[in-house]
Amino acid sequence: MDTPNPAKRGRPRKTQAPRRAPGRPAAADNPDLRERLLDAAIACYARQGIAATSLRAIAAEAGVNPALLHYYFGDKQQLQDAVSNERLVPVFLSLRDGLLGASTDVFDLIAGFVSGVGGIVAKHPWLPSLWVREVLCEGGALRESILFKKIGPVLPQAMAKRFAQAQAEGRINADLDPRLLMVSLIGLTLFPAASAPIWRFMFDAQDLDLDAQRRHALALLDRGLMP
Secondary structure, eight states, X not given: OOOOOTTTTTOOOOOOOOOOOTTOOGGGGOTTHHHHHHHHHHHHHHHHOSTTOOHHHHHHHHTSOHHHHHHXXXXXXXXXXHHIIIIIHHHHHHHHHHHOOTTOOHHHHHHHHHHHHHHHHHHOTTHHHHHIIIIISTTOTTIXXXXXXXXXXXXXXXXXXXXXXXXXXXXXXXXXXXXXXXXXXXXXXXXXXXXXXXXXXXXXXXXXXXXXXXXXXXXXXXXXXXX
């Protein structure tokens, strides 16, 4: 008579793991992963430019398999669109919403813009270099989609209209062009932030932080704005 194998007696059955949908990476269950991938894309875009950044480089930055980028975003253009719509545009819309209240005095509006940009740069240090590289430089990947279509109509153009109205009321210098005043504000805020590594090294100016830049910009504007 055969002796029963004790190893088989009472052995618990293996519980089969639930099957995943085909093509769904295991790490996709992490609820924070999509935000991490957007962070990684922003970091790579600011450091080496959108055109030079591959999905593989972004995956390496995030420490994940490139398949996850395809799972969440599809292709490189769709990822770029997600970065624009979910990271860049909301930053400028929040600035607009804080500035363009119906009762805002023009001097408060200008001071609010300078301070607001300083706050944005402090929170998103990648913004100035990405702005210069991808919006201001010829051929930048975000010039058409971000500046001309989404940000320009809602912030710079709206502020220039406020400046023109204040000028017509005799409240600011008649020699100013309201459109160039907007350009000057950007030049006194985003440009110094983008070039900070250069002028801090050149002048040994590590003490000039964002608050010092804000005070400097407002001091320059104060006399030039007065009628």
